[in-house]
Amino acid sequence: MGRFAVMSMTSAAAERIKSILAASDSAALGIRVGIKKGGCAGMEYTVDLANEAGASDDVVEHDGAKVFVAPEAVLFLLGTEMDYEETVLRSGFVFKNPNQTSACGCGESVELKQADLAAMAAAQQA
Numbered sequence: 001m002g003r004f005a006v007m008s009m010t011s012a013a014a015e016r017i018k019s020i021l022a023a024s025d026s027a028a029l030g031i032r033v034g035i036k037k038g039g040c041a042g043m044e045y046t047v048d049l050a051n052e053a054g055a056s057d058d059v060v061e062h063d064g065a066k067v068f069v070a071p072e073a074v075l076f077l078l079g080t081e082m083d084y085e086e087t088v089l090r091s092g093f094v095f096k097n098p099n100q101t102s103a104c105g106c107g108e109s110v111e112l113k114q115a116d117l118a119a120m121a122a123a124q125q126a
Contacts, residue, residue: 006058006069007033007080013093014065016084021065026051030059030066033082034073041103041111043076045095078115 009017021028032050035043050068053059057068069077080097095110102111 005060006074007060007067007077007082009060009062009065009067009082010084011063013082013084014063016093017065017067018063020049024049029053030068032057032068032070033077034070035076035112039110043110043112045093045110047093075114076112 017031020031026049028049028051030050032046032048032054034046034048036046038044050057050066053068054070056071058071058074060067060069067082076099077095077097078099080095080099083094083096085091085094097110097112099112099115100110101113
């Protein structure tokens with residue numbers, strides 16, 4: 001049984017990550033996803049180039065694209081699907097997060113609770 005993946009990403013997100021890295025001047029390995037306090041709902045997702053893997057980062061890989069998850073964000077991102085979408089109004093990464101309890105109207109910040117590990121473990125056993 002492999003380690004439980006913190007989050008997943010769609011093919012659209014993987015393609016976007018690869019194109020960001022291809023256009024970047026740095027020798028980035030992938031992108032790092034984290035969370036920070038801020039915004040009207042309390043927390044914001046952060047997405048940055050990852051030039052190196054942190055010793056305690058979780059790594060999610062899909063179609064050759066790598067996402068590094070900062071350790072302090074893991075409990076808030078468990079079960080999240082990272083997608084990329086382009087609409088008339090915006091383009092960017094979208095996080096479908098089961099730990100999200102609410103979001104602000106502009107969609108830039110969210111309210112997150114820590115994942116219920118006991119409930120997830122029970123669901124996996126079922």
